[in-house]
Amino acid sequence: MIIAANLKTNLTRKQTAKYVDELESFLNKNKISQEVLVFPAASSLNAHSGKVVIGAQNAYATVNGAFTGETGKEHLDEFGINTILIGHSERRHILGESQEELIKKFNFYKELGFKIVYCIGEPLEIREAGHEPMMEYISAQYEGIDVSYENLIIAYEPVWAIGTGLTPTLEEIESIHKELKKKSSAPLLYGGSVKVTNAKDVLALDNVDGILVGSAALYVDHFCTMCEYAQSIENKN
Numbered sequence: 001m002i003i004a005a006n007l008k009t010n011l012t013r014k015q016t017a018k019y020v021d022e023l024e025s026f027l028n029k030n031k032i033s034q035e036v037l038v039f040p041a042a043s044s045l046n047a048h049s050g051k052v053v054i055g056a057q058n059a060y061a062t063v064n065g066a067f068t069g070e071t072g073k074e075h076l077d078e079f080g081i082n083t084i085l086i087g088h089s090e091r092r093h094i095l096g097e098s099q100e101e102l103i104k105k106f107n108f109y110k111e112l113g114f115k116i117v118y119c120i121g122e123p124l125e126i127r128e129a130g131h132e133p134m135m136e137y138i139s140a141q142y143e144g145i146d147v148s149y150e151n152l153i154i155a156y157e158p159v160w161a162i163g164t165g166l167t168p169t170l171e172e173i174e175s176i177h178k179e180l181k182k183k184s185s186a187p188l189l190y191g192g193s194v195k196v197t198n199a200k201d202v203l204a205l206d207n208v209d210g211i212l213v214g215s216a217a218l219y220v221d222h223f224c225t226m227c228e229y230a231q232s233i234e235n236k237n
């Protein structure tokens, strides 16, 4: 399974280093063989070798150049980073990234062989409009994306569930994941208010290959527990 922590604009470089060290030793001590990804803030990126894979929350579709405020491939190379999050709802809805821009990023980092965690998900008003409009909205987020890319991971994160404490029911997650799996056989994560209290149930659902965790992942002990849940579920199967 894939257990991913999106640290967003939290944890300084020093705090992130401590976080990654604690997580790494937990995974080793508890023989956890799950794929564990951590996405720190850009200024907290650092090289790391071990079980924890460090990824970038964002980067521009360039090696380097005149793009004030942006991070290029060269800056990720410096830390041996070849994993990236693309299409997170905060980038789409707060930072205003369009599908066209995301496609550009996707293709650029795909060409470089990066592991891409590509996020999709609908806002509340679309969900409330009914199943068909919701699936149409989500389908549009697949447009221009190579769904058969071998290093692709998809994360379904309903926008209204992110950081709100609200989640779809387990049945709803299972049923939408079943539909999404028809669009791509890439590993499919669920994200949006995953916590220690619901992670086990979510991870146990059919067609859920892992979780993408924001707020609850800021507590390293909580995130470690979620990694442990994933391991115990996989051990049972």
Ligand code: PGA
Pocket: 006, 157, 161, 162, 163, 164, 191, 192, 193, 194, 212, 213, 214, 215, 216
């Ligand atoms: P959340 O965030 O766990 O705080 O809801 C998830 C995400 O944004 O990936």
